[in-house]
Amino acid sequence: NRQLLAMARKEAEELARSAGVRDCQLVAPITFGLVSQKDFATARRVWDLHCRPEDEDGNLADGGFDRASLIKPTTVFDWSWYDDSMIGVSLQPAVGFSGPAVTVGTTAPAPRRFAAQLVLLEPGSYRASWRAQTLTGEPAGGIGLSLACDKDTVKPVSAALEDAKLGRFAANFAVPPGCPAQWLTFSIAPGSGDAVLDDVAVTEP
Secondary structure (H helix, E strand, O other): OHHHHHHHHHHHHHHHHHOOOOOHHHHHHHHHHHHHOOOHHHHHHHHHHHOOOOOOOOOOOOOOOOOOOOOOOOOOOOOEEOOOOOEEEEEEEOOOOOOEEEEEEEOOOOOEEEEEEEEOOOOEEEEEEEEEEEOOOOEOOOEEEEEEOOOOOOOEOOOEEEEOOOOEEEEEEEEOOOOOOEEEEEEEOOOOOOEEEEEEEEEOO
């Protein structure tokens, strides 16, 4: 209940601040519970104290999919995946990419979402970028980005190809007031063939 969750959250914060203990597995259920209560800021504070790598900052977690798991996200701020029999997703090394990357394919007749992350951006303007290539190294324009204020809404953003050799795309978008949490979602269009996604970032222009 809410009182037990508040006690657990307080203990987790004290562990990190007073004892210097960081335990992401321990606080994972707390982050899910806080988000279910729409206490996004507290959930992120707990996550920052226990889960965020010391060399990682910014608006997005694990943009290189180094810690991603297809089985179940560890915390509410990790990458999550859509259960869709017409979408195939794997995490593995890919030619031309560093470390693990997402390889995705589709047999669906319409665009389908396959990956999402909860982000907490202040109102304002932002720039998202990512690399997306076909298995033959061509830019994969069938990979699309959406950013919406609730999990079930799709709001595609218009992307431009910035570097054809690397398959780097970028999109500018705005977070409106009254949108305390956002869901950043990737989708794949029909007929795209298999594509590789990696190096996702969200910055302020």
